Amino acid sequence: MDSKSSACSSPNPNPTLGPSKLMLAFRFLRALSLVRRTTPASSRTCRGRRIERAAYASMAYTAGASRAWSRAVLRRLHHRARRRAVAPRRLSTTAGNRAEALRRLVPGGGGMDYCTLLEETADYIKCLSMQVELMQGIVDSASSYGP
């Protein structure tokens, strides 16, 4: 892919800022246009699913492989792409043990010790709120530009 190589090889012009937000926006918009081009417009739910998956994937790619949750997201993504299996989506978090609930919410949280789990949770929340901010901005601007 030409776009991927050009995106990865372009140097960060402002190293003090931290490229995460801009890279997240860049990746997500690219994935969004890819979804829009490749998926037929008739299947709306499939498209929504793919957009959501693209959101998580761009988050994980931006966080990099140094985080356990991003590795888990990418692993899940690749597995799903390979065998087309649909994982159960919403897990109930009504368990008495709150750490277990947190473990199930944060990707890759199973089998993690409590300290690492909290650290991963903090990073995951940061990235997730950034992603939500980005998507909200895109939705707002697109709906204001729309017909």
Place this chain on the structure above:
Amino acid sequence: MDPPSLMPRLPEMCRFPMLGMPPPELAPRVGWIGGDASVEESTVTEQCGGSKGRRRRRDPPSSGGATEDESSKLVSTSSGNELTEAEAKRLKAIKSTDGNDNIKSEAEASSGICNKLAAQNPQTTEPPKQDYIHVRARRGQATDSHSLAERARREKISERMKILQDLVPGCNKVIGKASVLDEIINYIQALQRQVEFLSMKLEAVSSPMNTSIEVFPSNDFSSQRYDATSGLAYSSQTREYEQGSGTEWLHTFERVT
């Protein structure tokens, strides 16, 4: 021969046939030694005896004063264990009444018992009282390092909890670890649901934008997309950065796609 208080400990005591000998006021202490040493008898005790014997060979064999110094040092390093604290009290009591001949002879008797105990181990060449004190100190040190590690872990957890509390809005007012965790879980769930909802919304929004791609020329569209990214709720610094460099990025993005 055995005092009746030692009777339930007989299966442990029968390893040390000389333990029946001490005067009755020493019996509880001896029982404690025997019961405790039997837990990890063949590993820790003998190894400690060996290392201690090696160290003792370097130093000249010392009198009772030196041993008490060392024992107090060892005990002071291992504060935190209940047993060792009790032992420290007892040692202080012995040290304070050192002038008394009876108690001194009693302490010597106890050290003699330890001599016999250590002589049963095949590795130990130099016996004395430090043997079981050393074992006790090692046990104390072990629990101490465990408790130190536990304390460090707890501090780490609370520090991360604080970071999480700063991240999750409205979580600072909540008191209690459980409710903080509840807030965090609810926040993550809300964010994930919002991602789901927004992706559905983006799908609904993107279909008119899809038709607008053909309408707009490429240059206009890139500026429009650029507005779409910079119109987010970013900080002004980010916006400046994007105004400086984001256009060419998105131009390449548009060219490629």
